[in-house]
Amino acid sequence: MRLLLSAILCLALPARALDPIRVSDSVYFIRGETGLPSAANRGHTSNAGFVVTREGVVVFDALGTPALGRELIDAIRRITPLPIRRVILSHYHADHYYGLPPFKDLGAEIWAHRAARGYLASEAPRLRLAERRETLAPWIGADMRLVPADRWLEGEESFRLGGLGFRVFPLGPAHTPEDLAMAVEEENVLFVGDLMFAGRIPFVGDADSRAWIAAIDRIVQLRPKVLIGGHGDASRDAASDLRMTRDYLAYLREKMGAAAAELEDFEVAYANTDWSRFAGLPAFEAANRRNAYNTYIRMQGGDK
Numbered sequence: 001m002r003l004l005l006s007a008i009l010c011l012a013l014p015a016r017a018l019d020p021i022r023v024s025d026s027v028y029f030i031r032g033e034t035g036l037p038s039a040a041n042r043g044h045t046s047n048a049g050f051v052v053t054r055e056g057v058v059v060f061d062a063l064g065t066p067a068l069g070r071e072l073i074d075a076i077r078r079i080t081p082l083p084i085r086r087v088i089l090s091h092y093h094a095d096h097y098y099g100l101p102p103f104k105d106l107g108a109e110i111w112a113h114r115a116a117r118g119y120l121a122s123e124a125p126r127l128r129l130a131e132r133r134e135t136l137a138p139w140i141g142a143d144m145r146l147v148p149a150d151r152w153l154e155g156e157e158s159f160r161l162g163g164l165g166f167r168v169f170p171l172g173p174a175h176t177p178e179d180l181a182m183a184v185e186e187e188n189v190l191f192v193g194d195l196m197f198a199g200r201i202p203f204v205g206d207a208d209s210r211a212w213i214a215a216i217d218r219i220v221q222l223r224p225k226v227l228i229g230g231h232g233d234a235s236r237d238a239a240s241d242l243r244m245t246r247d248y249l250a251y252l253r254e255k256m257g258a259a260a261a262e263l264e265d266f267e268v269a270y271a272n273t274d275w276s277r278f279a280g281l282p283a284f285e286a287a288n289r290r291n292a293y294n295t296y297i298r299m300q301g302g303d304k
Contacts, residue, residue, distance in 0.1 A: 018068070018075040020050075023226045023234050024187040026164060027051050028079065030063070030072060032231055034200065034282050037064055037095055043136045044068055046095040049191055049228055050076055051184055053162025056085035059108070060182050060191040061230070062099035065139040069099025073106070084108045085161060088168055089149065090193025090230060091176040092116040094128050098140065100147035113170055113178035114152035153180065171195055171219070174212035175202075183224070190224035190238075195245075198232025200282040202245050204291035209249045210303065216246045248278055252295045260300040266293060 020028040029049035037043040043064035050072075051058045057076055062069050076084060087103050089112040090096055100110060119125065125146055132140045156169040165185035172179030175194045182191045194203070195215055219227065220239045227235040227242075235241035259269030270292055278284055 018044075018071045020075050020079065021234070023228070024184070024189050026053060027184055027187060027189045027226070029228050029234055030075065031233065032063075032095075034232075036283065036286050037132075037136060039136055039139065042068065042139050043095065043098070043132075046230055047228060047232070048072055048096075048099070050084075051164065051166075051189075052076075052080050052082065053164050054082075055162035056083045058161060058166060058182075059084060059087045059103065060228075061090050061096045061193065062087055062103055064095035064098050065136060066099060066101045066144065067139055069102040072099060073102055086111060088112075088180060088182045088191075089116075090180050090191065091172075091178050092119055092125070093176065093194065094132055096193065096230065097147065098132070098144065101145055104147050109151065110147060110149045111151045111153055111157075111168065111180075112149035113172070113180050114154050115172065115177035116149070117152060119176075119178070120146065120148055171215040172211070173208045174215040175205075175207045179215070181219075183222075188223075188225035189228065190219070190222060190226070191228045192219055192230075194230035195219065196227065196229025196232075196235070196242055197245055198229050198235060198241055199244075200232060201278060201284045201287045201291070202248065203283075203287055204249070204252065204294060206294055206298070208303075209253055209295060209298075213246055213249050213253075216242050216249075244281075251277070252292060253299065256292055256296040257299040260296055266296050269296065 018030050020030060022028050029047055032045040032047050033041045035041060035045060037045050046064055048061040048063050057080060063072055084103060084106055086109045089110060129144060158167045167183040167185060169181055170179060171181050179193060179195060220242060224238055227238040255273045
């Protein structure tokens with residue numbers, strides 16, 4: 001009954017049109033809302049972006065529900081009638097790829113890293129879908145389908161479209177095994193998905209945090225004029241705006257690594273850790289304990 005009432009309430013609320021933010025001559029992004037995915041925010045917590053060229057549009061990520069995917073298409077259409085040629089997927093987490101079905105229906109070509117194939121073949125995406133049908137009703141329904149890539153990438157790929165050069169390259173395994181970034185060469189704009197959580201605690205999950213830190217260092221060395229992550233504002237100072245994510249990951253590894261090395265009980269280690277530097281950030285209560293536990297288990301298993 002609670003889910004039914006929530007669905008009725010959500011359907012009664014007017015949808016807020018997605019508002020593209022222009023960051024360069026050709027590049028726009030959609031900023032997700034702060035917080036965890038819920039029926040109240042329609043699952044709209046992640047970022048997506050698109051690049052308008054003379055010959056068509058390239059999209060980076062697809063948002064967290066089919067309805068949001070359609071709204072992203074509508075936002076693109078308010079700017080250009082040109083065809084949407086390609087969707088580059090940063091990684092296969094639900095808040096970034098559940099919006100793919102309407103793009104697939106339009107005939108857009110989906111690119112992702114081949115490391116995601118193992119995830120899609122496992123039980124995990126089916127379990128996540130069942131959870132999202134509960135927590136994101138009515139935005140995720142029984143007809144929701146999981147869309148695989150049309151082209152699975154392994155290494156770096158470059159292409160040109162409408163006068164612009166694009167470079168798509170792996171930065172994982174880090175946040176996920178399949179992390180992909182996309183650079184718009186002439187405008188020096190870089191999309192990096194969830195390797196940057198701007199202004200909030202990142203979701204670590206079972207990430208390779210050591211490789212994630214190395215990926216952040218690589219991003220900083222690329223010196224993008226504009227950096228767009230998977231959550232939060234775009235950045236015009238990559239080194240500064242990536243510092244919080246890097247420092248947080250390093251702190252997790254330091255504290256949980258020491259506890260694992262000393263065979264200290266996780267509950268004791270967590271309670272004795274000073275989290276005050278990060279406790280005021282959005283998503284701390286929702287994510288930090290799980291992040292710490294997963295880091296503890298990973299480092300207990302020999303990740304040094």
